[in-house]
Amino acid sequence: MKPFAYERARDVDHALSLAAANPGARFLAGGTNLLDLMKLEIEQPSQVIDVGRLPLAEISETPSGGLRIGALATNTAVASDPRVRSRYPILARAILAGGSVQLRNKASVGGNLMQRTRCPYFMDSAKPCNKRLPGSGCSAMEGLAMTFALFGASEMCVAVSPSDMSVALAALDGLAETVRADGSVSRRPVETLHRLPGEAPQVDTDLAPDELILAVELPPPPEGGQAWRKVRARASYTGAIASVAVAGGQVALGAVAARPWRARAAEEALASGASPFEAAASELAHAAGEEGRKALVRRLAADVIREAREGMGS
Numbered sequence: 001m002k003p004f005a006y007e008r009a010r011d012v013d014h015a016l017s018l019a020a021a022n023p024g025a026r027f028l029a030g031g032t033n034l035l036d037l038m039k040l041e042i043e044q045p046s047q048v049i050d051v052g053r054l055p056l057a058e059i060s061e062t063p064s065g066g067l068r069i070g071a072l073a074t075n076t077a078v079a080s081d082p083r084v085r086s087r088y089p090i091l092a093r094a095i096l097a098g099g100s101v102q103l104r105n106k107a108s109v110g111g112n113l114m115q116r117t118r119c120p121y122f123m124d125s126a127k128p129c130n131k132r133l134p135g136s137g138c139s140a141m142e143g144l145a146m147t148f149a150l151f152g153a154s155e156m157c158v159a160v161s162p163s164d165m166s167v168a169l170a171a172l173d174g175l176a177e178t179v180r181a182d183g184s185v186s187r188r189p190v191e192t193l194h195r196l197p198g199e200a201p202q203v204d205t206d207l208a209p210d211e212l213i214l215a216v217e218l219p220p221p222p223e224g225g226q227a228w229r230k231v232r233a234r235a236s237y238t239g240a241i242a243s244v245a246v247a248g249g250q251v252a253l254g255a256v257a258a259r260p261w262r263a264r265a266a267e268e269a270l271a272s273g274a275s276p277f278e279a280a281a282s283e284l285a286h287a288a289g290e291e292g293r294k295a296l297v298r299r300l301a302a303d304v305i306r307e308a309r310e311g312m313g314s
Contacts, residue, residue: 005047018049020181020210027051029072030106033115042132056214065220071110071213087221090228090245091168097230098164110213112165118239119159130156131201146241150256150287157201160255162239166190167254170262171245175217181210194259224248225311227304242297244304276305
């Protein structure tokens with residue numbers, strides 16, 4: 001691990017001022033992803049700003065009837081909250097599928113959103129990777145893996161987002177609230193918080209170096225049933241080969257793009273009266289990648305849409 005400076009933030013303003021003064025700094029919350037990457041020397045921040053003790057862990061009702069979930073709420077706290085379990089069950093299920101109890105006790109909502117890809121070539125510093133070292137090439141293009149992007153990839157990168165939680169949040173129209181050192185507050189859809197790789201895959205999000213996630217806001221749950229399912233290589237806690245979250249007529253796919261993939265074509269097909277399989281097929285019609293994996297995602301999406309409908313007695 002490379003040497004770095006460490007400072008614990010006293011409050012949000014202090015954290016933001018530190019980040020604004022040092023663009024090479026990184027915020028540290030639970031540390032379940034950043035510290036792993038630092039040990040591998042993939043992340044090499046010049047300074048670590050510990051925000052883990054800031055008062056950003058509250059889960060509260062919004063005036064519109066939704067929930068505001070603080071960025072430092074642990075995954076365990078969110079998944080066990082009675083309001084989440086009753087009104088947003090796909091969020092609780094996605095979190096429970098995403099890591100062990102020990103990880104969920106440490107991992108934060110904001111950190112979960114900001115975690116970097118687990119592409120095996122990104123994680124192996126001996127292999128060329130444009131996301132890790134721009135211009136070095138993409139080993140995954142000719143490599144072996146079950147989780148390369150089906151949507152939104154470029155010639156520079158085919159890595160996917162590892163976050164299960166973000167897939168459920170995208171299906172629920174979640175918004176990420178952020179603040180910068182100048183006091184400006186922004187709210188972005190979780191589904192577009194991460195960038196598609198394009199020509200700059202090393203840039204994961206549109207967030208500025210001095211921008212901190214404060215909370216995720218959920219609107220009232222959409223009408224209709226909810227369902228979540230994840231396919232993985234083994235039953236233990238590991239990354240998805242594919243996942244699907246359905247909330248009413250809203251559908252999001254996981255492990256198929258550099259961000260949670262909102263399945264707009266499938267949603268439009270469902271609204272037009274298509275069957276679950278027809279809707280899933282419409283989304284996968286223009287997907288890239290290996291045919292077997294596309295078939296898996298298509299069947300999985302159709303099954304989860306059907307499960308959500310059956311949950312409403314339809």
